[in-house]
């Protein structure tokens with residue numbers, strides 16, 4: 034009986050109450066807990082698999098996907114799909130599911146939390162207090178910068194960028210942004226100005242990155258971009274690590290080309306604990322936790338499972354990255 038159910042490979046373990054009826058409906062084989070991607074435990078089943086449930090750090094290159102002739106769906110528990118060879122999936126007629134929308138607010142909250150933590154030096158101040166350096170009320174100690182009347186530049190005004198803009202507008206910041214296409218309605222709702230990337234980098238006090246990772250956005254922020262930022266600029270990246278060139282960022286932070294950075298994503302990821310970025314007091318790093326709230330992660334899991342089920346049943350995925358395959 035077990036073997037007559039469609040076979041699903043799942044690269045990770047989830048709490049049981051996040052999985053809906055997944056385990057009843059399918060024959061699910063899970064990856065090893067300490068390994069990412071399709072480990073050897075999973076690869077041996079590729080010729081029989083009908084669905085793959087993966088995470089954003091599981092690489093799914095075309096050469097692996099081509100080894101799965103029965104594959105009907107790839108479903109990731111993430112909004113970003115840069116780990117999946119979507120064009121090969123599209124060519125093979127395989128729908129790719131993701132989880133847009135649900136993580137917008139959580140990721141925007143985390144972006145603002147990082148920005149505030151960096152601009153008010155919360156990490157250093159807290160560390161100093163613990164280490165006995167809080168000896169008096171120091172008029173010039175742990176000084177931060179104001180958000181009110183500052184200029185916040187949002188690179189990529191999609192759902193998350195917009196939610197960040199809405200929040201920061203509430204702090205009295207002026208919002209400018211870049212986007213691939215003109216967004217006149219955002220200009221009025223956020224009272225924002227759409228500008229070129231160069232203008233944004235030159236004039237922003239805070240720069241928040243919210244672009245997806247594509248061939249065009251790899252190293253979007255590199256040596257040249259750091260050179261034109263204000264020395265007082267604070268860079269926040271809660272998008273994807275490779276949008277920023279890590280060596281250029283390290284140099285910019287060390288040489289005072291910018292004031293500080295808050296990173297929820299890095300390149301590489303995970304960032305090794307001995308990485309020089311961790312040694313800097315002006316760099317706060319969190320381990321890619323933008324969507325990490327109980328409600329959001331559970332919803333993401335259930336959405337990913339809905340996509341998986343639809344794909345295996347041959348109906349259109351509710352949240353499909355490549356809907357052109359249905360045309």
Ligand code: GLV
Pocket residue numbers: 089110111112113114136272323324
């Ligand atoms: C988070 O980074 C996601 O893509 O879901």
